Amino acid sequence: MSMLSYLTPDSLEKYGVANFDSWVSAFEVIEDNFELTVSGTFKVNRRFTKFGNLQELMNMFGEVWDIQTQEMLNLPVPEHEVKIIKSHVTPTQAKYINDLVERATQIEHGAIKPWEDNMLKIVSEN
Numbered sequence: 001m002s003m004l005s006y007l008t009p010d011s012l013e014k015y016g017v018a019n020f021d022s023w024v025s026a027f028e029v030i031e032d033n034f035e036l037t038v039s040g041t042f043k044v045n046r047r048f049t050k051f052g053n054l055q056e057l058m059n060m061f062g063e064v065w066d067i068q069t070q071e072m073l074n075l076p077v078p079e080h081e082v083k084i085i086k087s088h089v090t091p092t093q094a095k096y097i098n099d100l101v102e103r104a105t106q107i108e109h110g111a112i113k114p115w116e117d118n119m120l121k122i123v124s125e126n
Contacts, residue, residue: 038119103117
């Protein structure tokens, strides 16, 4: 929606999707999903999961964009090789991960004050 509001705001008005709520109701699908938290529990979150009404959305973009695909332009693709490397968790790594999970659980349950420990501190530790 942001890009279209800059490029062609009159099209958004024409199709009746000039504000965010109307655009979302026309082109987005919102679903409740169970998501795993960092502490290993599940909670329900509402998320934009996919676009809907794609043909009309692409028609709107097509009014202002010149879309070219790789197949249309016959672009070269570099060669590549896929290697899968497996490694095992060491006991030290397992203990560290368990400590992080315990801290995250305590934060989620409000057992720790935010200035003492918080999720930003956990995810930025190395």
